[in-house]
Amino acid sequence: MQISDLKLLKESEDKVEFKEAKSSYSYNGKRRSILGYTVALANENGGHLVLGIGDNHPHEVVGSNAFLDKGKLEQDIYRDLGIRVKTQEFFESSKRVLAITIPSRPIGKPLYFDDVPLMRVGEELKRMSDEMYLSIIQEQEPDFSEKICEAINVNDLDKDAIEKMKASYSRKQRNPSFLHLSTDQVLSDLKLMVDNKINYAGLILLGKSDVIKKYLPQSKTIWEYRSKISQIPFDSREEIIDPLFIAIDKIWKLINQPGLNKKHPIQQGAYIFDIMDFNEEVIREAMLNAIAHRDYTITSESVIKQFPNQISIINPGGFPKGVTIENLLTVSSTPRSRLMTEILEKTGLVERSGQGVDKIFSIMLSEGKAEPDYSASDMFQVSLDLKTEVQDKAFHIFIKNYQESDKEPKMGVEQIITLCKIRNGIFQHLKPSIVSQLENIGLIKKASRHTNKYVLRDDYYELIEEESKIGKRYLVSEISTISLSLQNGSLKIGELEDTLSSQLNRNQIKYLLNKLIEDDILTKAGSASGTRYQLLDSYTDLRGDLLIAHIIADLKRKYNTN
Template sequence: MNKFTIQQLQQMRESEDRVEFKAGEGGNVSYDGRGKTNPKDRRRCILGYVIALCNEGGGRLVIGMHDNYPHRVTGTRQAQDAIGRLESDIYRDTTIRPEIYELYDEENRRVLVIEVPSRPIGKVFKFEDVPLMRVGEELKPMSDAMYLKILQESEPDFSEKICEGLSLEDLDEEAIRVMKKKYADRWEKPEFNNIPTNQVLKDFMLMDNDGHLNYAALILLAKSEVIYRYLPCDNVVVEYRLYHHMIEYTARAEFREPLFLLVDHVWDYINQPASNPLQHYRDKFARYALPAFNEDVVREAVLNAICHRVMFIQSDIVIKQYPDMLVITNAGGFPVGVDTDNILSVNSMPRSRRICEVLQKTGLVEKRGQGVDRMFAISISEGKPIPDYSLTDEWQVCLRLHGTIQDPALLLLIHDIQRNRATTEQLNAFDLLALYRVSRGESIRNVDSVTLKKLLSQELLIETSDGIKLTPLYDEMKLRAGVTDKTEDKNIQVNDTAKTSQLTERQKKIYHIIKDGTINDTVNDTANDTVTAKTLSEALGASIITIKRDLAAMQSVGVIKRVGSDKTGHWEAIVK
């Protein structure tokens, strides 16, 4: 064990270094809070702090040093000549195995250090049946969001569990035929279509050697009425609305089918001419059109939602469709370690791994970690905004897919670049995202050095006195697309009065906070940099998710824009 010195402990900060200091001169830090009637007081004991530190990922409880920085040594008689017993008691009462040692300063004052290990993955420790966490100077019940996040860390693959009572007769023959055909077509093995179903199910690990089928078999292949019997929440609901402000839907369809049939039927419903309108763009004198919603992007998004949803939360996958946007939500929030900033760079583990493996074998989804890349690459290549996960929270993933061609010049530029390159030399999702960010005047701080060097060497990006700019070919593409400086200004700049009249009263307040640099009537030149959903929530008395929805609505109207990444960027008001 690596023991800290008193000098090292004195330089530590309680929150940053996961350490808790207690004076305890007389050895009076209670072991278990016994004798105190108030639960809040009982928690502030050795067991309470050990449990909270363990839940935080490990740390140390230091007794015999003042909690004010730089933590003056007070000395303590806590567990004097009884360190072994204290270790045993903590292990007996919590199953946490600490390591305890003592230090002495130059005046022979004693300091007791209790090193607390990190909790096991997916494990939450409790004191008096309450999971604890440190909040400032207090020990409080762990938030629901953190509790759920920890539980999901080691969440077993629901789809590989045996579905008791499910039989071969419960499976849909057409779904089985489609599964076999997709595998045969992908791997060019037509003979696979004739392999006995039992053998295919075992090869795909949908059936064990004793003939028991799992939940992956149910979701992928079972008849509709059987799915409803075992998983009544396994539905995909599509609601169509003409306008974003509408509460009632114009049309609605509910899909409860084996997944190998469902994904085609969901796409067919979304892809109706009236609800998936064509988006037109120019290339000199020729006019072309793209559907608002790309089939590959939509299929990938729906299958991602199915593979990553949390099945123990009784909630359907809901797709809200508008003429210019799809909003897809699934229960459970991002997998552990994934956020809006690293979603392209982190290979997450799908919650339904068995389902995902079968979908990969049959070619319905890309290799793990490549599906989101593909969604981003296609959206950028079509001149549309990138997939937007900014409304995701701990309880659900919310993906917004924009259907409007926002930058026809970038569309033409990428098209010309890609069509003249061999497959191995095509721009990847990270290259395209860098071009996208530069085209919008966003910061390139999050662009990795390899991508930046590559694009500069190929002269797709150029260094100027004003920073990194797109290749001069981009200006040529604006002319080909009929985008003049005047029309561009109309797209980028908006009339303050006309646009803000569409906002709610709360959204108007948000707009003026961002525009005027005023928070709680205090002028701040850097207010834009500090305005977050949290600060707005506190200032306006609304929940964070409500504020996020307001910001998203204001962004779609065109009165604010996001500069930089979701984590490190800031909001700016758009005024003429």
């Protein structure tokens, strides 16, 4: 677009607003401001705000010095409204024009400025009329997956993907005869083919890679691995542009590579079991949820960013209509790709609609990890961060013991979240019915007779105490301190004393070193003041939490086994 094109635009028909703004223009001080017009134009399904051109016909270029740092303006608007605008500068005889292109609001969601949904009325910005407001909130997102992809036919579908879908459907529905149906019959029964035409659900789920790349390239998934969150260049990158019934396994294999998905050994008594950095059920559910709910009209890909301590899954399009971060676990939503979601449910790839997020929360919290984090989401993308750190091993064992017992009822996401809140001392907004249920099954009790505050059952706190000790010989905190100090090489006792002076004295350090040598964790070389201590060779390639976990697990096998 050039200045000549801008001059031809009409304010009402072309959704454009011209402002002279010769020296400056209000950013947010009143309705008639950058933020006010951004909201109003977004509510009109998008448009342009142009500074430096008069609003009377013929539109004259007067030039504007407002918002010379257009990059900062874009950042500020995104910060304040969550809207990604695009800015362009044009010049006519050295007179500067700034054009701000504003995208449409999401379907079914009016935008607000100072808690008021705005619309343009002549030269004014007014509260949106009831008629316009109702028309917006009653909008329904069309089912993109149901739309026919006119250019393809059955020959453009991947035979292996079709067989996988048939096998999954047959297994989930307990219908062996489904395996013997013809491809045309299967596609017709599942509504992937209508009047011999394949829809986009069929393309996404079953299309050959080259066909997907040609007709829906944004449906690919990009996986990137970085060794640090702050790192910009990736260490490894793959593009997955396969039919979903094949792609989901490829995605999991990338995430689950040796060295990228580590084990956390957890011990309870004589038994040791592992928690993985990335739980397969969680990852598959999160990925399929992202693919089913993403907006395919946006020409951006789903992106997975994997790091040693977290994974981020980002998909284009905000939350579906009616869904927010606050009501994510309580509201019943309608997926954007309803047909595709229905097939994923029928084939057992995802939970029943609306329960996928519940499953992600349940597993993450039950493993003693942090709550899934959607805080980086906005109107134009959903971003999910999953942390790997097992923050509370005792809580994981506490939940596991109950869920694997013969006691009923088993806990769902609401019960587990309530337990987490009580564990953390949060008592506001707890559901009385859930609290009562947890009390009845003996997982919580009142902190005292005359209070409405609760604590978890005693065995949780006993588990915490148990986790802090290794037999009668060591404290976990001391082992962690010594291990981390020696992870980069050998040290003398004086060097250890300098490093650990705020935590351990010389006698404590000396005692621990001798005991750890006896227990084949450390070795020493040299004599007298030249003695150097280092980890046994079997630990030298380990670092951080992984190193600590292995050493503690080895010691617990020896001292916590009765």
